[in-house]
Amino acid sequence: MRTVLEIQRVLAPDVVDVLKKRYTILRHLRHAGAVGRRTLAAALGMSERVLRAETEFLKSQGLVDIETSGMRVSDAGISLLADMEPMMKEWFGLAELEDRLAAAFGLRQVVVVPGDADRDPLAKRELGKAGAAELTRAAAAMERADNEPLVVAITGGSTIVEVADHLSASQGLKGALFVPARGGLGERVELQSGTIASTMAKRTGGGYRLMHVPDDVGEEAIATLMSEPHIREVADIVRRARIAVHGIGEAYEMARRRRVDAETIQKLRTGGAVAESFGYYYNRAGEVVHRMPTVGLRLEDIQRMETVIAVAGGGSKAEAIAAVLKNGQEDVLITDEAAAMAMLQFSSLDAST
Known part of the structure; x- marks a missing residue:
């Protein structure tokens, strides 16, 4: 019997890609501390336009704080990362x-x-x-x-x-x-x-x-x-x-x-x-x-x-x-x-x- 992960990869590969993208953004922010959008976009190889949309979503979920000094992962984001890490080993293969x-x-x-x-x-x-x-x-x-x-x-x-x-x-x-x-x-x-x-x-x-x-x-x-x-x-x-x-x-x-x-x-x-x-x-x-x-x-x-x-x-x-x-x-x-x-x-x- 196929696992939920395998089914999602077949039926909703876009969901997998979005999860991996948002996880990667949060992971970078956790290590970088406060960082500007341009710097983070360059580090991730992502356009500023795409990154802006993703970080705005993460902010709306209370996972990212956007301040004058830059973006940083919130306490809720850090907690979510810890919960996600075992699962992400499967997502990333x-x-x-x-x-x-x-x-x-x-x-x-x-x-x-x-x-x-x-x-x-x-x-x-x-x-x-x-x-x-x-x-x-x-x-x-x-x-x-x-x-x-x-x-x-x-x-x-x-x-x-x-x-x-x-x-x-x-x-x-x-x-x-x-x-x-x-x-x-x-x-x-x-x-x-x-x-x-x-x-x-x-x-x-x-x-x-x-x-x-x-x-x-x-x-x-x-x-x-x-x-x-x-x-x-x-x-x-x-x-x-x-x-x-x-x-x-x-x-x-x-x-x-x-x-x-x-x-x-x-x-x-x-x-x-x-x-x-x-x-x-x-x-x-x-x-x-x-x-x-x-x-x-x-x-x-x-x-x-x-x-x-x-x-x-x-x-x-x-x-x-x-x-x-x-x-x-x-x-x-x-x-x-x-x-x-x-x-x-x-x-x-x-x-x-």
């Missing part, structure tokens, strides 16, 4: 994408948010929101010994910053200890894992430890650093992490950020590297083709963890995300619609070869 990705890559759970983080800042914020929710759920489900903090390892990057920004005090993360998964990359301090770990601790009421070492040194330097008692102590804590939250990067972009030498770049090209995560470079088949030295997490540490959460989106990253997932360390994926659809294409192409 995201629930089906989640199921197909979980089956294709053997994942415990997949969360797909609308949009494309490459083009829409809202999609990246939604990735952060979903990542924060999943981290909170995973932590709450874990049993803990008395006086033993839950250690959570964090990588750097702009998407993981969004996860930190959406965390708040919760029973699940109370007393958690946040640690950087690796040393610093020498990039903007707000994108470094140590800064993100401290932000997460402050937002949740947890603690944090920092690893004051760079992540672009050689094996000999790593051995010297590990002889320092403080660094060895923090490294031991990092390797006891039960949860990891990490981003996924494109191989050559991460090689540039890590300032790797020309010889290593050639090794990556020879190996067909397309992705990087935790300092490991993967080819399209998910095989490790190069490893950066580190005092932080190693692959064997990640394999022992109870929950590994990857948070990454954008259509341009689909191949990189798929490559890392094929290696099989991740339990949970938080991604966006554009990356999800492209990843399924890569999966079907690989299955046919």
Whole structure:
């Protein structure tokens, strides 16, 4: 028997389109705060005339407030959005994408948010929101010994910053200890894992430890650093992490950020590297083709963890995300619609070869 949703799609597709349009407007307003009509129209790719008609309707329903400073979603609109979100996964076809990705890559759970983080800042914020929710759920489900903090390892990057920004005090993360998964990359301090770990601790009421070492040194330097008692102590804590939250990067972009030498770049090209995560470079088949030295997490540490959460989106990253997932360390994926659809294409192409 067909569901109500399937019947509506056949008999009243225009109703589906209107609902999706109005939901998208409310969702953008929730994240943007007060915003002008022209700015919002540009962000949505909608004409000002169409947007004016839609926002006037939403205002008449008490869902949008229009002020001199711009439009903003009302409290009633925020409440309606919360009620609509589970249903909208079906309307947008995201629930089906989640199921197909979980089956294709053997994942415990997949969360797909609308949009494309490459083009829409809202999609990246939604990735952060979903990542924060999943981290909170995973932590709450874990049993803990008395006086033993839950250690959570964090990588750097702009998407993981969004996860930190959406965390708040919760029973699940109370007393958690946040640690950087690796040393610093020498990039903007707000994108470094140590800064993100401290932000997460402050937002949740947890603690944090920092690893004051760079992540672009050689094996000999790593051995010297590990002889320092403080660094060895923090490294031991990092390797006891039960949860990891990490981003996924494109191989050559991460090689540039890590300032790797020309010889290593050639090794990556020879190996067909397309992705990087935790300092490991993967080819399209998910095989490790190069490893950066580190005092932080190693692959064997990640394999022992109870929950590994990857948070990454954008259509341009689909191949990189798929490559890392094929290696099989991740339990949970938080991604966006554009990356999800492209990843399924890569999966079907690989299955046919």
